Amino acid sequence: MFGNYPDLRVYFKGAENYSPEDVQNSERFAKQGQRILLAVRILADTYDDQSTFKAYARETVNRHIKFKMDPALWNVRFIAIVNHISKSNNNNYPG
Known part of the structure; x- marks a missing residue:
């Protein structure tokens, strides 16, 4: 990400000038990667339970408000995750 989307570095306080090699x-970032994998796994595992799925997604976004992330970034990421889960589970988004 740091190589392909350098404009997103501003959301990583203290690492704004990291190179992709620094991240590796x-x-x-190893710990953050594990947290992201866990979050995606929780989203996938709760996908069929609409209230839990939405609550977890909402709580994740709310925890990141302090980082001043553009809501449009969340929307793009969330749509990509939901589309992937939907195709993988052969389900429809629960609404």
Whole structure:
């Protein structure tokens, strides 16, 4: 991401000037990667339970408000995740 979308670096306080190689060698980003994988797994596992799915997604977004992320970024990411889960599970988005 740091190589392909350098404009998003502003959301990573203290790492704004990291290179892609710095990210690869960073314990911070290794831990963050694990947290992201866990979050996506939770979204996939709760996909069929509409209220839990939406609550977890909402809570995740709310936890990141302090980082001043553009809501449009969340929308794009959320749509991509939902589309992937929908295709993988052969289900429809629960609304």
